Every structure is written in C-alpha cells, then in structure tokens.
Amino acid sequence: MRKIAKFTALAIAAVVLTSCAASQPSTPTATLSSDPVTLRYAYWGPNQTAAMQKIADAFHAKYPNVTVNLELTPFKQYFTKLQNSAQGEDLADVFWINATNFQLYAANGQLADQGDVPRAVGVSASDYPPAAVDLYRYNGTQYAFPKDFDTVGLWYNRALFDKAGVAYPTKDWTWNDVIAAAQHLTTPDVYGIGVKLDPQAWIYNVVPQGGGTVISADQKKSGYGSGGSLKGLEYMSDLVNKYKVSPSLAQTTETDTRQMFGSGKVAMIYDGSYAAVELHKNEYTRANADVVQLPAGPAGDKTVIHGVGQAISAKSKNIEWAKKYVQFLVGPEGARIQGETGTTLPSYKAGQELWLKAMPQFHLQAFLDEVVDAYPYPTSKNAPVWQAYETEEMRRLLTGAATPADVGAELAKKMDSALATEGK
Amino acid sequence: MNTHSGLAAGRSRSPRSFSARKVMSIRQGEIMWGYILIAPTVIGLGVFYLWPVVQTLYISMTKQGPFGGSSWVGISNFERLATPEFGQSLLNTLGYTAIVVFLGVPVATVLAAMLSTTKLRFRVFYRAAFFIPVITLPAAIGVLWRWIYNTDYGILNQILRFFGLNGSSWISDPNIALYSIAMVGVWMTVGYNIVIIAAGIQEVPAWYHEAAMLDGAGAVRRFFSITLSAISPTLFFVTVLAMIKALQVFDIVYLMVGDTSPAFDRVKPIVYYFYQSGFIENDKGFAAAVAIVLFILIASLTGVQFWIQKKWVQR
Known part of the structure; x- marks a missing residue:
C-alpha cells in the first residue's frame, strides 16, 4: 500500500515536471524578432576567448539573424569600465559579473530579470550547483546566472612529495597534516606550501573551516571577530610566520604562488578549479601535479564556491534575444563547449563530465565533490569597500606585523562601519 | 614748406578720413580674426580643462550614487x-x-x-x-x-x-x-x-x-x-x-x-x-x-x- 502511494506521488511529480517543461518553449519565442540583431558580450578572461567565440558562433549558426560580438577587458580594469559604461548608458547587452559586484548592479536597477533560467533552458534546477545560482539572486529575483563555477582544492607536486618521502595528500587530511607535510617538504630550495593573500583561494576557505564566517547571513555584520574566524587566520599566519614553510608575503606578491608551484619551488598550493587549464598547459605540472579536496579545519570541510554570472543590461534593446543567449550559454550547448575545451568547469551538470575528461591527468573530480561543502562567496551591496580593508589587514597578518586577534578585531570594526553605511 | 604741407594735406584730406575708417575696420577685422583663430584652443581649454575643474569642485561637495544621482554634503568629503x-x-x-x-x-x-x-x-x-x-x-x-x-x-x-x-x-x-x-x-x-x-x-x-x-x-x-x-x-x-x-x-x-x-x-x-x-x-x-x-x-x-x-x- 505504502509502495503504491509512493509510486503515485512520483508519477504525479513526473507529470507535473514534464508538463512544466513542455509548456515552456512557446512563451519566449513569441517575442523574438527575426530582424538582424547584434548582441554585445563583455567579459574579462583572455583564456576563455576561444570558448566564448565558439559559443557565439554556435549561436549564430542556430539563429542566423543574431550576431554576438565579444568585448574583452582585462579584469583589473573590467569593473571600472563596466561602471562607466553603465553611467553612460552604454552597457553591453550581455556581460560577465562576479558576486562582489553583482548586488551593486542588481540593487540599482541595472540588470534585467532573467526569470527561471533552468526552466527556460528546459532542464532541471538541480542540474546546477544551488550555492552558485543563489549568488546571483537579489531580493528573490534571478538577475544573473552562472555559466560555470569554481571551488578550491589542494594542488600538490607528486615529484616533490616522492623526493621528500611524504605520502600524498588525501581528502581526509586536516590542517595538522598540511603543517606536518609542509615541514617535511621544506628545504633551502623548496617551500612546503604557498600561502597567498587571496580571498577566494585562502581566506574564504580557512575562515569557515575554522568555524567562523566572513559576513553574517543578512550581510549586515562582519564575522571576522569570532573565535572560529581567528582560528582560520591563525592557520594562515602560522604557516608563514611560525612554521616558515611558506614564502613570505613579499615573495608571493612579486611571484605568484601558482607560478612558483609551476616551477617546482612550492610543493602545495590552494588554488581554484580555474587553475587547471594553466597547470595543464605547463608540461611540468601536467606530468607532476594533482589535486585533492581542501584539508578540513576544526569545523570540518568547507570550500568557497563562486561562478561567473551572466548578466543582461536592463537597458538592452534586445533583452529577449539576450536572455536566449544566456540560456544557450548556461545550457547544454554552452556547457558542452566550455567543458570540452577544458576552459572552465561548467555550471550545467552534463558539461562537467566533459571538463573532467579534458584533463585526465588530474583528479578534477575533487572540485565536484566539494560542492556539498560549499560556502557561498561572501558579498554584500558594496563589497569592494570592505574587501579593500580585508586586503589591508591581511597584509599585517601575513607579514607578522599583527596577531590574528588584532587583525580580526580591527577588520571586524572597519567592516561593520562600512556595512552600516552601505547603500546610504 | 607751407605749400607742400598744404598740398599734402589737401591731397590727402579725403583719403585720410577714408583710411582712418579703413584702419579701424582692418583693426576690428584683425581682432575678430584673432579671436576666431584662438577659439579652438580657448573652447578646447574651457570644455576639457576649466569646466571639468568646476565640475570636480562641485562633485567634491556631493555624495555620488554608483550610477548617477547625487546629494549635497558640503565640505564633509x-x-x-x-x-x-x-x-x-x-x-x-x-x-x-x-x-x-x-x-x-x-x-x-x-x-x-x-x-x-x-x-x-x-x-x-x-x-x-x-x-x-x-x-x-x-x-x-x-x-x-x-x-x-x-x-x-x-x-x-x-x-x-x-x-x-x-x-x-x-x-x-x-x-x-x-x-x-x-x-x-x-x-x-x-x-x-x-x-x-x-x-x-x-x-x-x-x-x-x-x-x-x-x-x-x-x-x-x-x-x-x-x-x-x-x-x-x-x-x-x-x-x-x-x-x-x-x-x-x-x-x-x-x-x-x-x-x-x-x-x-x-x-x-x-x-x-x-x-x-x-x-x-x-x-x-x-x-x-x-x-x-x-x-x-x-x-x-x-x-x-x-x-x-x-x-x-x-x-
């Protein structure tokens, strides 16, 4: 009896789901014009140009009246330019956005409502990592949608581990294992691990792993003053200043840790799934590097998740086509192109397998497994302001100029005052 | 001497008044042309240097919204x-x-x-x-x-x-x-x-x-x-x-x-x-x-x- 009830519930669910899916294609096509349309597409990643162009070409092949023009701006200038073009009402129709800047644009009416994107694509919402999708929802409205996502893993150099006779890291590692291994790996020529002043690769992982938060759930209060957060900061600081198993801040600022890792000067780094392409291109790391899930802190496994949002200008003259393009990009076709080329980890599930296969030398599955421990990328309405404070205080932490407790208290104070005046 | 100067004066009477006017108009023409010739520079300087200075001074007394819109805040900045x-x-x-x-x-x-x-x-x-x-x-x-x-x-x-x-x-x-x-x-x-x-x-x-x-x-x-x-x-x-x-x-x-x-x-x-x-x-x-x-x-x-x-x- 119970089984039958279960079965009927499933059947009903299936019918409801399929009818939803079936009813959707008729709605958007109604407003799409067949006149020639040109869409401007702004983005910041030069190593994604090839894939982005392929997607634009595939879209043009499917809808010959629509041409997509790519506009590349280096990341350092991207948001300056974006804001100026928004002020001049000259935003690209479709553009990349990140979680840090998203709310500023969403709150000020710059972005078009994209509705239920998975439904419009004709796939299930569960085909996308929810934490990455939620980053681009503001007051319950989906103003952008991630085309990819990234989590962070522990990359290690097998050759250096073999040489030092240290066992490879596993997904069960904790901070203490990292410290112990790094101490064995450190020689006059090699550092055990490369600690970098980088929010995504380091700070936003070790803080929740310690049991703290960067920002409260309502985005009104800093979490840096809490004991859990301080544990995370202490771990970072200790690797550099106490155990001296990491290059100094001066060194990692002048030569990126990924570069040091790529030339065998550093045995382990925390780096994102987005590092895979570069480490795969480098012959040395392709042969010697591998990756596992980040080691757990006192509060267990946690990994920050982020994805590049695809936003549509509210003032675009072709909003319907722009929506269609975003759906194409984040849907099966866009995911396939991004995955096959190994460009980035697509947000759409079916594309993820292709990304794994594109670089079989690495155990990239680690990045997918981490989604269950995802910590959403901390942000707020005007996040760049307190992120500047974050950088400032972390400099004091990593040079050893201040203790974790001082840095946490000072940063919490500055961040709270910034959050209090946000949007006023 | 007298005759000479009288002659000269008589000869040049009507041309002199004519030339005075002419000189005046040439003068004015020169001044006008002067202004016309420096106009591009002056306009450029005004539009691209002086006006922005005035505007910056004004903006420095306001709080600017991220996408336009502003409010007066005096010297608090x-x-x-x-x-x-x-x-x-x-x-x-x-x-x-x-x-x-x-x-x-x-x-x-x-x-x-x-x-x-x-x-x-x-x-x-x-x-x-x-x-x-x-x-x-x-x-x-x-x-x-x-x-x-x-x-x-x-x-x-x-x-x-x-x-x-x-x-x-x-x-x-x-x-x-x-x-x-x-x-x-x-x-x-x-x-x-x-x-x-x-x-x-x-x-x-x-x-x-x-x-x-x-x-x-x-x-x-x-x-x-x-x-x-x-x-x-x-x-x-x-x-x-x-x-x-x-x-x-x-x-x-x-x-x-x-x-x-x-x-x-x-x-x-x-x-x-x-x-x-x-x-x-x-x-x-x-x-x-x-x-x-x-x-x-x-x-x-x-x-x-x-x-x-x-x-x-x-x-």
Missing part, C-alpha cells in the same frame, strides 16, 4: 580626508617627487652637459639611448622593472649575488620600496629633461666659453660658472614640469606594487588613493575631494617655485 592613510599617501607622493626632482634634474643636467661636448663620440646614439624610456609605454616600464627588482628571480639581485652581496626585496620592503620606485621615475624622465636642457646649453654663446678658457677656466669651472647660470631659465622650466608630473605619479606604482604587497601603504601615492576611492570603492564625491586637494597642492607648490625662481634664475 574634505573633513573625511583627515586620516592617517591620506597623510601617508601625501608623504609618499612628496617623497617620490623630491627624489625625482632633486636627483632627476641634476643628473639630467650633468648628462646633458656631457652630451653637449663636441668631442664625445656616438653622441647621437647616447641621446637616443637616454630618450628611449620616454617613448616607452609606462606599462612596459612597470613590467620590466618589476622583473628587474624581483627578490628571488630578478636580475638586480642576481648580479648582486654574483658579487657576494645579498640584495633586497626592492619593491616589497616597506623601507626601501619608495626609493626603488623613484629610481625608475628618474630613469624614465631623465631623457626628456636631457633634451630640453641640452637645447638650453646649445643656446649658450660659444665665446663665453672661449673667453673663460683664455682666463684658464677648466671644464668643471666653466660648467658651474657659465653653463649653469646661462641655462637657469631652462632649468626652472624643467624643474616645474618634472615636479608637476611627479606629483601625479600613478602608473608605475600601480604596475610595480600591487595592493597585496607589504610595502603598499608606504608607496601608495595620492592619485592611487583617488583611483581606489573613486573607481574601486565607488565613492566618487570623496575621490573628487582628493583630486581637488592634489590640484591645490600642485598649484601652490608651483606658485612657490615661481616665487623662489626670482632668487636664482638669471635673465
């Missing part, structure tokens, strides 16, 4: 400048400027004098070599020097190590980064200064030197007693320009020292502070206040120079 952070960036800028001017201009003067000696071989080559940094993109200069100064892999430390010296973290050590950057500032401006100063040196009449030589003055004596005083107007011009440019330093710092560098606080110049407030933290009203303060600083330091030049510039 200026009050907010009273922070140690702004004070430090002011100090950084002045330190950089002092080095670039007080080291850069004398070095350029000596080099220009040396390049002006006719006996020197490959003169044109040296001039070109010194001028190359001037025509090189600041971005390329920043990247190049960043590499030269790199603690672990930079060529400077490798050379020092070859001589058994330890080297340093040139652009990351808070105590020396500003000097390292100022050296690049000197290097990239010295070529321009040399060209201007060398032109000044060439204007010095050769017989000054000949007379001095007859009196037994050597090259060094002649440089200090003749060349230096004769080119003082040129030196003044170069000093003023070098100072204004140095006070506006941004690009090489932006390219050589990132915001994660331990030395960042000790090298961040005012223009970087302006950039950070206006374009990263979206506080454009405050950024405008920073720009106004820099404007006043440049104007007053230039004013001081014009006042001091009366004491040392020969005319």
